[in-house]
Every structure is written in C-alpha cells, then in structure tokens.
Amino acid sequence: MKQIALYGKGGIGKSTTSANLSAALSLSGCDVLQIGCDPKRDSTRMLMQGRLIPTVMDLVRERGAASVTPADVVYTGFNGIRCVEAGGPEPGVGCAGRGIIATFQLLEKFGTLTGDVIVYDVLGDVVCGGFAMPMREGYAQEVYLVTSGELMSLYAANNICKAIERLSARPRSRCRLAGIICNAKNLPREEELVAEFAHRVNSHLIQYIPRDRTVQLAELDRKTVLEYEPSSEQAQRYRDLAARVMENTRFTIPTPLEIDELESLARQFV
Amino acid sequence: MSLNHLPASSYRTEGCTLTGALSVTTQIRDAITVVHGPSGCTHHNFSLLHATSLDHDRVAIPPIISSGLSETEVVFGGEGALDRTLDRAISREPAAIFVLSTCIAETIGDDVAAVCNAKVGVPVIVIPTAGFLGGSFQTGVNNALVALAGMAEPSPGRKGQVNIIGEKNLEYEVDENFAEVTRLLSLLDLSVSTRFVHNLTAEEIRSVGAARLNVLRDPSLIPVGEYCKERFDIPYISGFPVGLSGTITFLESVGAACAIDPRPAIEAEHSFEQETLGDFADIAGHEISFSSLFPVQDGERAVRDIARAFRLDVIPSGTPVPVPVTPPVGITGVRRMLHRWRRAIHA
Numbered sequence: 001m002k003q004i005a006l007y008g009k010g011g012i013g014k015s016t017t018s019a020n021l022s023a024a025l026s027l028s029g030c031d032v033l034q035i036g037c038d039p040k041r042d043s044t045r046m047l048m049q050g051r052l053i054p055t056v057m058d059l060v061r062e063r064g065a066a067s068v069t070p071a072d073v074v075y076t077g078f079n080g081i082r083c084v085e086a087g088g089p090e091p092g093v094g095c096a097g098r099g100i101i102a103t104f105q106l107l108e109k110f111g112t113l114t115g116d117v118i119v120y121d122v123l124g125d126v127v128c129g130g131f132a133m134p135m136r137e138g139y140a141q142e143v144y145l146v147t148s149g150e151l152m153s154l155y156a157a158n159n160i161c162k163a164i165e166r167l168s169a170r171p172r173s174r175c176r177l178a179g180i181i182c183n184a185k186n187l188p189r190e191e192e193l194v195a196e197f198a199h200r201v202n203s204h205l206i207q208y209i210p211r212d213r214t215v216q217l218a219e220l221d222r223k224t225v226l227e228y229e230p231s232s233e234q235a236q237r238y239r240d241l242a243a244r245v246m247e248n249t250r251f252t253i254p255t256p257l258e259i260d261e262l263e264s265l266a267r268q269f270v
Numbered sequence: 271m272s273l274n275h276l277p278a279s280s281y282r283t284e285g286c287t288l289t290g291a292l293s294v295t296t297q298i299r300d301a302i303t304v305v306h307g308p309s310g311c312t313h314h315n316f317s318l319l320h321a322t323s324l325d326h327d328r329v330a331i332p333p334i335i336s337s338g339l340s341e342t343e344v345v346f347g348g349e350g351a352l353d354r355t356l357d358r359a360i361s362r363e364p365a366a367i368f369v370l371s372t373c374i375a376e377t378i379g380d381d382v383a384a385v386c387n388a389k390v391g392v393p394v395i396v397i398p399t400a401g402f403l404g405g406s407f408q409t410g411v412n413n414a415l416v417a418l419a420g421m422a423e424p425s426p427g428r429k430g431q432v433n434i435i436g437e438k439n440l441e442y443e444v445d446e447n448f449a450e451v452t453r454l455l456s457l458l459d460l461s462v463s464t465r466f467v468h469n470l471t472a473e474e475i476r477s478v479g480a481a482r483l484n485v486l487r488d489p490s491l492i493p494v495g496e497y498c499k500e501r502f503d504i505p506y507i508s509g510f511p512v513g514l515s516g517t518i519t520f521l522e523s524v525g526a527a528c529a530i531d532p533r534p535a536i537e538a539e540h541s542f543e544q545e546t547l548g549d550f551a552d553i554a555g556h557e558i559s560f561s562s563l564f565p566v567q568d569g570e571r572a573v574r575d576i577a578r579a580f581r582l583d584v585i586p587s588g589t590p591v592p593v594p595v596t597p598p599v600g601i602t603g604v605r606r607m608l609h610r611w612r613r614a615i616h617a
Contacts (some may be wrong), residue, residue, distance in 0.1 A: 057345060057346075060342065060345075061342065061345075061346055064342075065342075088345070089345055089346045089347055090346070090347070093346065093347030093349065093378075093379075093380075094343075094344065094345050094346045094347035094348075094378055095344050095345055095377070095378045096345075098341065098344050098345050098378075099345040099346075102341055102345055
C-alpha cells in the first residue's frame, strides 16, 4: 500500500490536484482512499459530485465517538474512490490539530486505512503537531509539495520542507519528500524556477501542471477533469502525474533554504 | 511567551499555579471553585488539599468542581462545558464562584472570561492559573488574592485593625504562626480584622478594604501588598517576624506604620527573649549542623543568628538539627524550633 500526502500553501490547488490524482490513479486500476485533512472539508467534493460529505469530527461531535461506525465516515465517489473528510471545530474555537489526531486514531481503529493508494490532502501549512500527523510513522511516507512559482507559495513549500526534515530525523521515521508538483499560475519561466527550487531542496519536479480553464469548467460541473473531459490535455497531465507517483523511487530528506536564498532564487527567474 | 524553566526542586512553592490559587480560594467556605480543565487537574489538587488538611488534624472537603474537559472539548472548544459547569455550581447557591483555568483551557484558547461574564446573580471571578505559562505556586496564590481583593470596595476614613495577608494555608504551623503574630500585635494594642484568606465567608472578604495595616505572610506577597495599597490606601509590612532580631524589627515597623509607640512592646519582648535564652541554656556550646529537606535559603540568616545567640557552633560534623522549610515566626516559633534542636542534641 502506498500512502502519499499533499501539502502546500492555502489556495494553491492541493484539493484539485489531490482529487484529479485520485481519479487518475483509480482509472488506472488502483483502489484509492482520499482523506481530506482540513476543517474546510472540501477536499473530496469533486469526487462526490459536489457533495460535502459529513465529516468524522462532525459525527463524533453529534453522536460521540463510540456510536460512529466505519459506514458513517467513508463515502464512495467517482469510480469507486473511497472518500473521508476529517473536518474539525468551528472556526475560532477548539484545536483543529488535535481533531486530525483523533480522526486518524478513529480511522485506524475502524481499519479504514487500506487500499492500493491512500491520498492525504492536508491543510495549507503544518501549523502545529496535529497537522504533521499524516507525515508520522505508519501514515504517509511520501510527501508531495504543491506549489506555484510565486514567492509566497515557494516560501510555504520551503517551510513544509523544514517539517519533513525534522520528522525524518526521528528514529524509525520513514517520512520523506517525494517530489514537487508545480501547479502553475502560468508565470514566465515558472517551470524552470520550480524545478530549480526542487533541486535546491534536494528533490525533483515530478509534474508541471499548467493553469487551464478546463479545471474551472470541470469544477463548475462538480467533477474532476478526468471525469469531465478525459480526452483533454489537462487530464493527460494528471494521468502522467499518477504514473510518475506510482513509479517514483526518489524519496529524500529535504534541505530547506534560508529566506534570502529563496528570494535570490526567485529573482533569477523574473 | 514564557520559556521552559526547570524548577530547582519539586518543593510545592515552585509547583503549579493552579494549586497555589486553590490553596486560597478553597478557604472561602461558602464559595465554589470551578477548575476549567480535565478532571485530573481537580483530582490531584483535591487530594493534595484534603490530605494536607487531614495531616493538620482538620477534616475539610475542598469545595471544587471540574468542567471535566475531554478530547471532544479539546477539539471543539470547552466553552460549552464551562457554561454547563457554572450552571451546576450556581444551582448549589454559592456566595461566589471562582473559575480557575488550566493548561488545556489556555492552550485551546477558550474565552473563559466571556463565558463567566454572561452569568448573573452570583459573583463569578476568573483567576488565570495555567501552570505552563511559567508561573509558580506563589503566582497562583498572588493572582487569587488580588482577584479576591477586587471583590472588596475601598472604605476611606474607616480605619479598623490589621489584616493578615496570604497565610500559608498548607503549612502545618499556619495557626501557630497566626497566633504568634496576633500576640505580637496585641503588645501594641492592635487586633486582627481579617485573615485574608483563611477560613472566611465571601461576605467577610468585603471588609478587607477597611483595615489600617496589612501584614503580609512573607515578601513574595509584595505584589498583593502593593495592589491593596493602591486600591484601599492601606500600608503594609512585607513579612511575618523571622527569628529573634526580626521580632523586634517587626514591632518597630508596625508601631511606625500605625503611629504607636513600640517601646513598651519591645521591652516586654526583650524580656521574653532573655527568658527564652535562659530556658534553653542547656544546649549552649554544642556543635550542630543544619538538616533540611530543602536548601535553607531565605531563612538561613535568621537560623544562623539563633544558633549564635545560643552559642552553638555550626560545623559540618556537628549534630544534625532540623531546620524548618520556612524560618521560625516570632520568638514562639524560635522556641518551637529550639525544642526540636534540644531533642536532637540530647538524643
């Protein structure tokens, strides 16, 4: 079983990339489970025909953990992909990080974490220990960073490299950086910049995904690109990503950059 | 943001902020203290307070209830649990409710004050006591005393007697030390108005602003003394009398603060001191060493002065004599310590 986690700056397209990647993996014959680890709970929406499925934390809050069953939290979406949303507290109260930890413990107890591939789609930044949970032992060993060529997005990716570096130093930790996905804003020389960033942090650019209107159209139709327009060039990009993820063997301990290194790197590609 | 600092010892004055505050608020007989946190925070402290009072031959059930935070409240917020616990407390019709926060409540950012402010009909007083913020037991004591003093109004012009501020309610000799200070004050024709806070009702707190002088238990309470000076215009003496010379100094300071001539009191106390020296003449000239569970710091000078007054040689090979955790209060405290030294020396 392959377990991968997608991290990156908020709004960069982690959920879109995750859902399309899951769809492509599923269409290639894999049994896929996608887990949204963000209180916003919209990771799996495009796999569920636009439906916001009940979250694990909502069910726990309403019924108590003891009366929640596996059937209550796992929903089958496009092409048999199993979908789970962790959910979390209302904005502004409680501790969302602890919510992720509690969700993982419950899914573990249910024996839900099975299949050929599990895709963890994690919220914007590793703000606390709870959101590092998917990277910990027993869960995702391969972390993909989603970034564009914009400095703030690279900055967030670099920050997550720090978390991976720290976690990978622990005994028995198998968490590694598996690659950088460039979800482009179609900036000039963007692919080159992100490839160079990937190289500098001791990783590689695994897939360049250009900005394409098909993605927006598919989302308006509440579908992934793979379902909405499987013959499109964009769909092919996601299939390429899926194939490369399955073949990937380059898992590294990242070497995060200092902020001024990052800035001068970005300046080279203006 | 407070930094990690490892305490020099596990002595409880360096312990948890929550415990310090509870040692104060549980002394209000007709109030309830709500601990907003996991039930373990309450259980530990309840046990400590209960066991300590039993150890002191008092049977007291500390009036504490817990909001019982579990993982569900940690994830979704604990304000609802606090609200329900406050209602439970209110249904018992207490004269006041003290709400003490814990590490968990402060970590998840519950707005404790907002929940408490919504309650009407009974005073609900919030005292921040999360231990991980770096405060000690003493911080909890001080925070609680300041919060309680905030319940009393200033009474300008009314100058009553003397308040005792911040007694160590968990020390074995709390009542003996209080009796000694009362005796010394009576030599100056002064009496105690409020033991702030030791075995009080919520109503009795309200008169704390009417005293002419506050006597603090020890100098770590100076922030409380300053608060009361500002709020009620009451001067303070920064500590109970320590040792022989400290007793005389205490009488001088109290006399000066209350415009009373201390000379007759000092004369009486000098003769008590002489009498004490005579009573323990049999231990003079012996060789002793100090034996204490904890490093003797604050009180070391006072204890060395006492040894010198009785012509005892303090050398490492001397007979170990017990030195109390807090230095002896007044000449009565000195006599109590000397009784124990005598037993060790003549053993």
